[in-house]
Amino acid sequence: MIRIEALPAKHGDCLWVEWDDGPRLRRMLIDGGPGGTRELPTGLAARFARQPENQREFELVVCTHIDDDHLAGLLPLLTAPPKNFSARDIWFNALEHTGPADTLGVVGAQRLTECLRSGRHPWNVATSGEPIAVPTRTGPPQFPLRGLTLTLLSPWAEQLTALRAHWQRATAARARRQARDVLGGTDLFDGADARTLARLAARPYHADDKAPNGSSIAFLAEHPDGSRVLFGADAHAEALVRSLHRVWHGNDFPVSLVKAPHHGSAHNTSRELVAALRCANWLISTDGGHGHRTRFADGRSTHPAPEAVARIMVRNAAAGRPGAPHTTLWFNHRSPSTERYAAPSLRELGLRAEYPRDDNRGIAVAVSRGTVFRDRGTSRPEGPVPE
Numbered sequence: 549m550i551r552i553e554a555l556p557a558k559h560g561d562c563l564w565v566e567w568d569d570g571p572r573l574r575r576m577l578i579d580g581g582p583g584g585t586r587e588l589p590t591g592l593a594a595r596f597a598r599q600p601e602n603q604r605e606f607e608l609v610v611c612t613h614i615d616d617d618h619l620a621g622l623l624p625l626l627t628a629p630p631k632n633f634s635a636r637d638i639w640f641n642a643l644e645h646t647g648p649a650d651t652l653g654v655v656g657a658q659r660l661t662e663c664l665r666s667g668r669h670p671w672n673v674a675t676s677g678e679p680i681a682v683p684t685r686t687g688p689p690q691f692p693l694r695g696l697t698l699t700l701l702s703p704w705a706e707q708l709t710a711l712r713a714h715w716q717r718a719t720a721a722r723a724r725r726q727a728r729d730v731l732g733g734t735d736l737f738d739g740a741d742a743r744t745l746a747r748l749a750a751r752p753y754h755a756d757d758k759a760p761n762g763s764s765i766a767f768l769a770e771h772p773d774g775s776r777v778l779f780g781a782d783a784h785a786e787a788l789v790r791s792l793h794r795v796w797h798g799n800d801f802p803v804s805l806v807k808a809p810h811h812g813s814a815h816n817t818s819r820e821l822v823a824a825l826r827c828a829n830w831l832i833s834t835d836g837g838h839g840h841r842t843r844f845a846d847g848r849s850t851h852p853a854p855e856a857v858a859r860i861m862v863r864n865a866a867a868g869r870p871g872a873p874h875t876t877l878w879f880n881h882r883s884p885s886t887e888r889y890a891a892p893s894l895r896e897l898g899l900r901a902e903y904p905r906d907d908n909r910g911i912a913v914a915v916s917r918g919t920v921f922r923d924r925g926t927s928r929p930e931g932p933v934p935e
C-alpha cells in the first residue's frame with residue numbers, strides 16, 4: 549500500500565507519502581509547500597505534531613524545483629528540524645547563483661543550497677552528488693528505496709541546463725499564459741454536456757515554457773503490491789510523455805493515481821499526456837490561488853484548469869463504459885476553484901470529486917494493489933471508491 553497525504557499547502561504542493569515495507573512503514577516527503585522561512589507551514593507542522601517522535605525517519609525528501617510554492621516549507625524543515633527528524637537522502641537540483649536576486653524562488657533556492665552544502669543533511673546520495681536528471685542517452689533511471697521503486701521521469705538533462713538560460717524569459721511569459729488560462733472554461737459548469745466537454749478538451753494547447761517547472765523532479769513510485777503512483781510535480785507534459793514512452797513503449801500505461809503536474813494547469817496536462825496514461829484517479833494539490841494572480845469576483849481561477857480536466861475526462865470516457873463513472877479528482881482543498889468540479893452536470897458525465905473532510909488536514913488517499921480509496925488515517929480502509 550502507498551498512502552499519500554496531500555497536506556494543505558495553498559497554491560503549492562506538500563505530499564507526505566508512506567508505504568509498507570514488510571512489517572515496517574517507510575515514508576518520504578515531496579515538497580514543503582509555500583510558507584515562512586523560520587517556522588514550518590501550518591499544515592506540515594500539524595502533520596509532524598501528529599507523527600510519533602520515534603517515527604520521523606524519511607527515506608527521501610524531494611524538493612522538486614525551486615519555485616516558492618514547493619521549496620519554502622522545506623527551509624525550516626532542514627534548518628530547524630522537528631525533533632528526531634532525519635532523512636536518508638534529499639533530492640534537490642540547485643540553481644547556480646546567477647539568476648536575478650529578487651526573483652521569487654531564487655532566494656530560497658540559494659538558502660536551501662547553502663543549507664545542504666553545510667553537510668548537515670545528505671544530498672543527492674542516489675546519484676553520488678550529481679544532479680537528479682534523466683540521462684539523454686540511457687533514458688529514465690530507477691532508484692530503489694526500501695520497499696518502493698522510483699523511476700525518474702523528469703527533468704531530462706537538457707531541461708536542467710535550460711533552467712538558468714531561460715529563467716528571465718520564462719518569468720515574463722508566465723503572465724501572458726495566465727491571462728489565457730483565466731479566459732478558458734467559462735462554460736464547463738453551466739449544465740455542461742458531452743459536447744461542451746469535447747470542445748474544451750480540443751482547445752489549443754500551449755505547453756508550459758517555464759524553465760523552473762521544466763526542471764521539476766517527477767517520478768513513478770511502484771510498490772511490490774502492484775500500486776503505481778505518478779508524482780508529477782510541476783513538470784512539463786512533454787518531458788513526462790517522452791519518459792513514459794521510454795518506460796512503456798506506447799500509450800495506456802496503467803497508473804493507479806497521478807498527482808497532476810502543476811496543480812492541474814492547462815499547460816501541463818496535454819492530450820498526449822492523458823493518452824500516454826490509463827488512470828482514473830487524479831490528485832490535484834491547490835486552493836486555486838497562484839501567488840499574485842488576479843481572481844474573478846466569482847472565485848474562478850486558473851488551477852485546476854477546466855481544459856485540463858476536460859482532457860482527462862474525454863480520454864477516460866472514451867476508454868470506459870458509457871454512463872459509468874470514469875474519473876475521480878482528489879482535492880486537498882475545498883475552495884471556489886475546486887468545488888465547482890462537484891457540479892451535478894459533471895457528475896452525470898462521469899466525474900467524481902473528493903474533498904477533505906477537514907481542510908486543515910488536506911486529503912489522504914490510499915492505493916492498495918492498484919485500488920484507490922480515501923484513507924482516514926485508521927488502519928482500515930473505508931472501502932473502494934468506484935473507478
Ligand SMILES: [Zn+2]
Nearest residue numbers: 560615617782
Ligand atoms: Zn507549483
